[in-house]
Amino acid sequence: MHGRPYPLALSTLYKGLVNFIVCGIALTSNPIGAQIFTYEGSDRAQQLIAGAQKEGFLRFYTSMAEKDTDRLTSAFEKKYGVKIQVWRSGKDKVLQRTIAEARAGRNEVDFVLNPSPEMEALHKEHLLQRVVSPVQKELIPVALPAHREWTGMRVYVYAQSFNTLSVSRDELPKTFTDLLDPKWRGRLGIEVKQQEWFYTLVQAMGEDKGLKFFRDLMATQAVSLRTGNSSLNGMVISGEVPLAMNVYTYLPEQAKSNGAPIDFITLSPCIAYTDGIAVTKKAPHPYAATLFYDFLLTQGQMIVTENKAISTNLRDEATLAKFNPVFMDAAKVLESDEKWIKIFKDTLQNKAIK
Numbered sequence: 001m002h003g004r005p006y007p008l009a010l011s012t013l014y015k016g017l018v019n020f021i022v023c024g025i026a027l028t029s030n031p032i033g034a035q036i037f038t039y040e041g042s043d044r045a046q047q048l049i050a051g052a053q054k055e056g057f058l059r060f061y062t063s064m065a066e067k068d069t070d071r072l073t074s075a076f077e078k079k080y081g082v083k084i085q086v087w088r089s090g091k092d093k094v095l096q097r098t099i100a101e102a103r104a105g106r107n108e109v110d111f112v113l114n115p116s117p118e119m120e121a122l123h124k125e126h127l128l129q130r131v132v133s134p135v136q137k138e139l140i141p142v143a144l145p146a147h148r149e150w151t152g153m154r155v156y157v158y159a160q161s162f163n164t165l166s167v168s169r170d171e172l173p174k175t176f177t178d179l180l181d182p183k184w185r186g187r188l189g190i191e192v193k194q195q196e197w198f199y200t201l202v203q204a205m206g207e208d209k210g211l212k213f214f215r216d217l218m219a220t221q222a223v224s225l226r227t228g229n230s231s232l233n234g235m236v237i238s239g240e241v242p243l244a245m246n247v248y249t250y251l252p253e254q255a256k257s258n259g260a261p262i263d264f265i266t267l268s269p270c271i272a273y274t275d276g277i278a279v280t281k282k283a284p285h286p287y288a289a290t291l292f293y294d295f296l297l298t299q300g301q302m303i304v305t306e307n308k309a310i311s312t313n314l315r316d317e318a319t320l321a322k323f324n325p326v327f328m329d330a331a332k333v334l335e336s337d338e339k340w341i342k343i344f345k346d347t348l349q350n351k352a353i354k
Contacts (some may be wrong), residue, residue, distance in 0.1 A: 017129065037290060044134065047293075049291060052285070057082065059090075060112075063118075071088055075295075099100075110283040111277070113153070116152060117273075117333045118177060118275050123147060138314055150278040151293075154304055155273070155320060156248045156272075156275065157310060160244065161252040162243040162263060163236050164262060167243055176267050180213070188244075188245060191229055193227060195337070195340050195341045199344070200326060249266070249310070252264040272326070
């Protein structure tokens with residue numbers, strides 16, 4: 001078994017910051033951009049383009065993979081002539097930096113893309129701008145939280161990827177419980193930073209049943225613990241980990257299309273979540289940020305689906321229906337994050353759970 005560092009709780013990253021005041025002045029909407037965030041007139045696009053081109057620039061914080069980020073930002077810059085400065089890092093660091101800069105009164109970032117639990121944390125801190133746009137009517141309901149301060153652009157479906165040279169289709173599991181069969185000992189891998197997947201799966205199984213499954217799995221199957229979905233998926237391709245329990249579907253799909261010996265299944269309950277995109281409440285370049293928002297939910301979604309990702313657009317609803325996913329609730333994940341990180345960590349280490 002290979003141990004890896006465990007993630008920090010989201011709650012520890014922003015605890016105590018609710019209703020904070022920066023430099024004695026409460027965070028408020030940018031008065032210039034406030035009119036455009038919810039404007040739905042027929043000339044919305046023209047207004048956004050003209051304003052964005054006058055601003056000429058926006059700053060973007062994201063945890064999206066570099067190659068995917070580059071595809072989106074390059075297409076936007078080419079289409080509108082508006083430059084994007086990107087800062088990429090892990091989801092926790094994107095969250096931390098956004099909050100830290102706001103606390104210091106440095107309102108530098110215009111736009112954030114991060115997983116939905118981290119985006120919900122920014123919503124709780126009152127750092128995001130409510131956006132109303134005509135493009136929202138083309139999205140699946142789960143992409144649109146009631147507050148409209150972040151919006152899902154992509155759907156991440158968790159799958160079980162397997163090496164087709166090491167695992168025959170005849171022996172593939174039909175249920176999660178099948179993975180307790182002795183034949184899987186030493187052949188399984190789990191990504192250790194996915195406590196949200198663990199929490200949602202355990203709840204969908206029934207908490208007592210779900211926790212018992214994972215305790216039995218860790219006690220008997222010598223599961224390999226790995227950090228990073230891409231890394232774990234790569235180990236499936238190499239055969240080092242014959243079957244991975246929690247990777248995103250697009251990773252094996254991309255690799256398979258390039259000839260790698262990999263495929264995937266989705267055991268029930270299949271867990272999914274959306275990422276989130278948002279304009280920050282005090283965005284220095286509100287027109288450019290809002291234009292980028294509309295772009296990501298139109299042309300941007302077409303770009304990501306070309307690379308095997310699943311968008312939140314209604315046209316991908318049939319694809320999602322094949323998986324019959326259980327979507328994680330970002331707000332509930334956030335509320336119980338610290339508790340379930342500990343439970344996940346203790347479970348992976350096969351410690352008694354109190």
